[in-house]
Amino acid sequence: MKKYSKWKKNFIGSFILLALFFLTGCQENAGEADRAEEQRTDLTDQAVEGQTADKESLEAEGQANGIANESALDAQIDFSALQKENPDIFAWIHVPGTTIDYPVLQSEEADDFYESHNAYGQADEAGAVYIELANLKNMCDFNTVLHGKSGKDGTGAFAELYQFADPDFFGEHEKIYIYLEGNVLTYEIFAAYERENTSLLRSYDFTYLDGCAQFLDDLYGIRDMTMNLRDGWEGATPYHFLITLTTHRQETDERQFVVIGILTQDAAGTIDRIVAE
DSSP: OEEEOOOOOGGGGGGOOOOOSSOOOOOOOHHHHHHHHHHHHTHHHHHHHHHGGGHHHHHHHOOOOSGGGOOGGGSOOOHHHHHHHOTTEEEEEEOTTSSOEEEEEOOSSOTTGGGSBOTTSOBOTTOOEEOOTTSOTTSOSSEEEEEOOBOTTSOSTTGGGGGGGSHHHHHHOOEEEEEETTEEEEEEEEEEEEEESOOHHHHSOTTBHHHHHHHHHHHHTOOOTTOEEETTOTTOOTTSOEEEEEEOBTTOSSEEEEEEEEEEEETTSOOOOOOBO
8 A cells, every 4th residue: 555645734623523413514604604705706816826836737738628618727617608508517627637627517317317428418428527416516525426437448537547546646646626616625635546346325324424434444444555545634534525536447347446535625615514423
């Protein structure tokens, strides 16, 4: 198992919430709402500042992916334009150092609708990046699972996730950005590994404390020399917010590859939830 060390910022403690007896959901109190509103007005500047160091490399490596001519290279996403193309679009994902720069969708028709349809909603075996109905579109779940395909020829929205199996690539590429309307979320990638191709959302009940804790216990209990882990996140708890990108090579359904990030910055200050014990 390969590990990489990194100092953690002081704001990690801000994500530790009190355990309460209720179901998952985003919340804001009055004071937080005022603060969040002020932050929203300056959101574009914050997003640009957060990606300034990456800008030149992103321009060299990234690319726009068609729909509404949007790209995270601009450090802002026009959701009005995107949702005119397809109202199922609710977010945008960008992984610096890769060409992963795509809209994220959720279908009310079927969990796997975008497994065989593109971001325009047209039948297309290349699919699109999507979440299932079990996840909230506001990204307030403990673990939001994003799916994307990897084709036999190395194409597909998430084909480049396999680069994170390389220790050097993993060590040098740390960030995932998720754009929401009115917010930008930054995640630090702390794990990348291959696992049995089973549904995480059906294997763990992420709406309860025990299910979240079990996932973390299982993750850190893996004994696999090919697994990449970044040091410093061993203290992750069910009160953090994770994102899991998952894909599998289309010639086999036996194994899937996952890249897991943990929320380190919430530009608008709106990501919150109550955790059921």
